[in-house]
Amino acid sequence: MAARVLLQRRAAASLTATLLAGGIVLIPAMAHAEAPSDYRSKKPIYDDFDASPVNKPSQPPSQPSLTPTIASPRREDSFSVALEPTGPRGPTPTDRLAAQIRVGRLWLYRQASRAEDAVNAGMDRVFDLETSFTSTLASLAPPRESGERLMPGVVYVLVAAMAGSIVARNRGFVLRTATPLVFGVGAAWTVLPITSRNVADLAWRYEKRFPAVADAHLRAREGVEKGWHFAKVHVDVGKQKVDEAVTEARETIESWIRKGK
Structure with a gap:
């Protein structure tokens, strides 16, 4: 009996010692689970209450981690990368302005080239006309070996026309109108025959460009030549008659003189 009581007391003492040791071990954990010191300064729990707990899930408090973390790209950077075009880039306003300036410069260059070509062509025509005019005047002058002089001959022609x-x-x-022209042309053919022939040939070359004028010139020339031929024939006939009359008169006078002796 005494032994049983002694065993019960030992068992109770060991149980008490075990409970005391367990309580000492659990004291730090219970202290760690207590609320923080600033618990009284926080707002009541009903102020942070959200009616849609699904949209705002609760997150545990972040604990410092000893493992290195890799920074993930920001949302804005990923969004800008996604918006960058992958195809060919179009012309910028600067490129379009440069293209317009190039078109304008090419147009101005073409206009300047056309104006320069027109001026050069006009100057070439002027030089050709000047060369043709001078060569034509030089071709009208008589050669030196002919002995014909223009200056006194032209004066004689003007005097005859007046x-x-x-x-x-x-x-x-x-x-x-016709008499001064006839007198001038006659004096020219008399005083300046070579120059008159050159002028007539030049006029004929220009007249052949107009068939009607050339035909009228030919008819007029034929009429003048016929009239000149008839006039020459009549002059010859008249001269012959005058010579015959003079001869007869001389013979008659000589016969009278013989008879008188």
């Missing part, structure tokens, strides 16, 4: 206008000043309009 004399014709004086002769026909009281005549009709046609005669007043």
Whole structure:
């Protein structure tokens, strides 16, 4: 009996010692589970209450981690990378402006080239006309070995034309116009035959460009030549008659003189 009581007391003492040791071990854990010191300064729990707990899940308090973490790209960076075009880039406003300036410069260059070509062509035509005019005038002059001089011959032609206008000043309009021309042309063919021939050939080359004018010139020339031929024939006939008359008169006078002796 005494032994049983002694065993019960030992068992109770060991149980008490075990409970005391367990309580000492559990005291730090219970102290760690207590609320923080600033618990009284926080707002009541109903202020942070959210009606949609699904949209805002609760997150445990972050604990410092000893493992290195890799920084993930920000949302804005990933969004800008996603928006960058992957195809060919279009022309910028600077490129379009440069293209327009290039077009304008090319247009100005073409216009300047056309103006320069037109001026050069005009100057070439002027030089050609000047060369043709000078060569034509040089071709009209008589050669030096002919002995024909232009200066006194031209003066004689002008004097003859003025004399014709004086002769026909009281005549009709046609005669007043034609007489100086006839006198001048006649004096030119008499005083300046080579120059007159050159001028006639030049006029004929220009007249052949207009068939009607050339035909009229040929008809007029034929009429003048026929009239000149007839006039020459009549002059020859008249000269012959005058010579015959003079001869007869001389013979008659000589016969009278013989008879008188």
